[in-house]
Amino acid sequence: MAVRQATELQNAAAERRLSSSKSLWQRMWAARWCYLFMLPALILSALFTFYPIVMSWYYSLFQWSGFTADKTFIGLSNYLEVISDKYFWDAFVRSFLFMLVSMPIKLTLALLIAIVLNDQAMRVMSPAFRTMFFLPVVTTAAIIGIMMTFVLSPFNGPINKTLMTLGMISGPIDFLGNPRLALWTVVGVEIWKWLGQPMIYWLAALQVIPQSLYEAAKVDGANWWRQLLHITLPLLIPFAIVIVLITAVSTLRVFPLVQTMTGGGPFFATEVMEVYIYRTAFGSDMGGIGVPRLGYASAAGVVFGVSIMALALLQAWGVRNMRDVRSAMETSGE
């Protein structure tokens, strides 16, 4: 084994020497097919991801409605106003509160479902259940939001009717109109809607765990619970880091659901960051006085984006960590 590794290292070093002796153009030409296949994704990313990001940085330095050619450079004034706006920080805190409540519940439930569906005994029924849990994920969030306003309605809504029929409540509950309940109701719907996504991630992770480990444990007399505690969960940790971070970032992006279910109300009770940005950028079409403020909204978006970027950096660190553990697992498997 040591001989094979040494040979591989020698070959890799030789390749590096050879490639470094070529010019950049020669190396690109040699890999031209790779670049060609990357091109469409690169163009689309440049147009719809990188360009808008850069432009939002640029616009955040201007007082601009977004409609006219008349832009006034105001430096960092928008940022100063953003960080001194109580409603910005309320929305900021609400977004992270939303994420901190939704994510653990969603991940735990998704993991439990994934473990059950991954069980050999569920092999036949697993695809049907998997589809059932994944269907809300592929359904448009705005449609789910609108449907849920009917489902949760205190007037003839099926949830209230059921609870009242069962005698669990004496009068209907205004899930979305009660400021104390509205945010948590949206969190509940969000968990249901996106539960299937981490479930698929967990399933993928579970399927990476070598079956031989379970077989060996069975031979040693370990029951299902001990296998879960001593094999499944420890080996899922590196994947968990990535899944947690992906889910955290996606839970911060709940605009269509909140906008369709509550519009950020009542009286800002469900205004998360994206709704705040939308309100400041385009909010005057809902009857308020005042011009749209795309520059200001861009500044709010940049501040929020930086905080999400911090999470993404954590994610990158997690991915690297996971790769190390995975390669160690593969090495030990060999």
Place this chain on the structure above:
Amino acid sequence: MSSNNGISRREFLRTASMIAAGGVLMACAPATVAPAAGPTATPAPYVKGDIRIVPSGVQLPTEKVTFRWLDSGDTKAVFWKQFFAKYQEAYPNITVQYDGLPWNEIGKIVPLGIQNGNLHDVFSIPQGITNAQAYTEGWLMPYDDLLPDLAEIKAKYPPGSFVEGINVFDGKTYCLPHATSKRTSTMLLYNQDYLQEAGYDPSANVMTWDDYRAAAKKVTENGKGQYYGVIIGGNQLNRWGAVVRDLATFAGVPTVGSTLDDMNLLTGEYNFTTPEYIAAMELLLAMRDDGSFFPGYLSINAPQARAQIAQGGAGMILQGLWCLPQWKAENPEFNWNTAHTPLADPANVMPLHVSVAVGTEMWIYAKSELAAIAADIMHYWTSLEGQLAWNKVAGVSDPGYMVEAMETASDDPRELKALETQNGMYRVGPSPLIRNLDVAMVNQELRAVTPNFNEVIQGLMAGQIEGVQQQFQDLQDRANAELDRAIKAAQDKGANVSRDDYVFSNWDPKNDYTEADYAAA
């Protein structure tokens, strides 16, 4: 409201419109049926309200062209799809691309089209942009060189329709409005069965605020949990402002729509702390405490509220006449009626106000090479025949500007009466922007205060904030501070403007504010 002596207003309107329409159509008929150089389609017998392609005399292109039209859709889409089908049939070389899009899409497409120089030939100005801004930015083309009979066309409009700074700039006419601005969103629409059962007939006797509250309570009691007194789309913020504002305006504090909402232009002060605004808010809170509101009113929007009332969920809603066609189509069994908005004191009623008598929506793009087609279409649309055709499609939702053309808006006497009531609610009020174009620079600086009027009302109704007087005073202070800041910012940019521009001391709110009044002011 209506007199029992002699001819009623509705009968008079109907008779006058029939005479006027008949006269105009007779005068037009020979020239419009089979034009020599115009459409080639065989003329069919004309029935009032039919869409018919009538040449305007404008020289149209003869080569193959694609004419593009962008507006906010809805009723317009229904009309234009029918009209453009006939227009393309009459002029086979003209292909029309009609884009009826939501306002937020228009807000994206128009700036892009302007930047790229390829905006639609006819377009709507996005919300948040004033007409004056669009003119200053060079987006618009005037009609003066396109329509030789422009003066005759303008003469048919009611007073206060063409105003410098709104649709006329530097003496040139940039917009031919098609529909009346006098449309309220707070007419009392109700379930006739529920109100009769409760002992009320709002269409015969205008409701006072006390009647309104008592009726809502009684309907709720009668409903026993199956239906409620009133409903509102409380998740849609602008509904709150509209209801409180109109209740308070009718009670005595004037405000002019499309200028600076909630400002009394007699004094130049915001109305939030007036006894009328506070009383209107307290009326809603009292009705909430009575339990008269439909459960979940804070989490439904206006269309959902509209649907619920037609399905028997509530007895009354303060909404616009655009609800009626939908109810007739989707809930034909629903026994509805309409009445004047409830009044604090029926003996002393302040009218609602608009700054311009007719809505200004469609504009010709300054760089359009097919402006002749736009002018030809506008010539038809704003004629009596075009207005009859428009009203036949738009109905009571978005009636045209010509009173003579109302007869095709509906064959339902309840709707015709509602249109008459609505028209009678309004007067033309003054506009700071019309008197001083520099006010547009203040509008460009003015930022929304948070929470705004709509949000404060929603917060009070939801119980998240308390104390009407205290909250409205806070709002008044913030609104004043923001207006002062915006005026200062505009002044710094060279605008000649001050708080005095928001005071019209010669305004009599019970009468139309005319050009003579502007001159005198």
